[in-house]
Amino acid sequence: TGIIKEISDPKISKEEKQSIITRQEKLYGVVLGQIIDVNGKDLFSGKDYSGRDYFKASMAGKAYLGSPVLSKVTGQLTLVVSAPIWENGVQGSKIAGIVTFDLDKDxxxxxxxxxxxxxxxxxxxxxxxxxxxxxxxxxxxxxxxxxxxxxxxxxxxxxxxxxxxxxxxxxxxxxxxxxxxxxxxxxxxxxxxxxxxxxxxxxxxxxxxxxxxxxxxxxxxxxxxxxxxxxxxxxxxxxxxxxxxxxxxxxxxxxxxxxxxxxx
Structure with missing residues (x-):
């Protein structure tokens, strides 16, 4: 998902990016996809995730699969996966933010x-x-x-x-x-x-x-x-x-x- 160039394109509307994330959720059987900018703010909700380990890891260019954490959205124990969003979808280029998804708690x-x-x-x-x-x-x-x-x-x-x-x-x-x-x-x-x-x-x-x-x-x-x-x-x-x-x-x-x- 981090190499889908549209999600790093500032010309693409928030609604279009939400549509891309929704398609990815259905494709992979995951939920609560988020696009988080370089400052740690979620594009869709405005919540701040800059303190999360997955944000720090993916901003360093790494795909991340961390320990279950308490979701700020659902309040339940959740497993988060994340990856860098590469500028223009080119892996190894400038990081434009991160993308995250939640896996089912079970x-x-x-x-x-x-x-x-x-x-x-x-x-x-x-x-x-x-x-x-x-x-x-x-x-x-x-x-x-x-x-x-x-x-x-x-x-x-x-x-x-x-x-x-x-x-x-x-x-x-x-x-x-x-x-x-x-x-x-x-x-x-x-x-x-x-x-x-x-x-x-x-x-x-x-x-x-x-x-x-x-x-x-x-x-x-x-x-x-x-x-x-x-x-x-x-x-x-x-x-x-x-x-x-x-x-x-x-x-x-x-x-x-x-x-x-x-x-x-």
Whole structure:
């Protein structure tokens, strides 16, 4: 959208620009598109967004996918995506402002819920401070932070150690125990995000033995990267679902002892 030259053209009326944004909303399945000028003022509402992280990031020339924030318009927790508006639609030229869209507040939770590696797998997403921004249990979003909570609840220490590594941008796997069950927690940073990290936990009992764990973790991380590389718009929902289905089916075969089928 930031390279649609009409939205940077001062000769184009506000009504015409609103029409362009409305078309983009329908095309990508997003809502509340805004054009924000270089001073942080929304063209349509006049509201000031100059203090928002997404404004600062996109004014620096970056596409931005940040943590959920409280919308000034709806008052609800909202996920904002933004991109620079390039003068004359020429990428890398002068920045004439930014364009933003809101994703549905359940968008990330829906993706996390669909990361199913095995019957007892569990997935979550944290921001750059370790706060949960997506979880199969939606009540934990914006509330849970194992790094802080482990200071008083020592049972959370193994999970806090993983989340600390995520905040540091590391990837790997750790053994953890939950409800008396031995599990493996694979984790990786989310590229092109605002320091997000994703964790996918599987119960060792769902697989045949220790010899499969490294393979399991490799594919867990492959699933994570495949899914989250398409997270920026609902337009890609089918692209999310199809690789996910293939990877999940591959893991089920691993659990049954099939080491020959290729990862899809």
């Amino acid at each position: 968008f990330l939770n829906d993706i996390v819920k669909n990361i199913k590696i095995s019957e007892n797998s569990y997935s979550y997403l944290i921001d750059n401070e370790g706060t949960t921004i997506a979880d199969e249990d939606a009540s934990l979003v914006g509330v849970e932070n194992t790094i802080k909570q482990s200071e008083t609840d020592k049972s959370l220490l193994p999970f806090a150690e993983v989340d600390k590594k995520l905040v540091e941008g590391k990837k790997g796997c750790s053994d953890v125990e939950i409800n008396g069950e031995d599990c493996v927690l694979g984790y990786a940073p989310v590229e092109n995000s605002n320091g997000w990290g994703v964790g996918v936990m599987v119960n060792k009992g769902d697989f045949l033995g220790e010899m499969y764990i490294s393979i399991i973790i490799t594919i867990i991380l492959a699933v994570v990267f495949t899914i989250l590389s398409f997270i920026s718009a609902k337009k890609f929902s089918n692209k999310i679902g199809n690789p996910l289905k293939g990877c999940s089916e591959r893991l089920k075969k691993l659990a049954e002892g099939d080491l020959n089928s290729e990862t899809t």
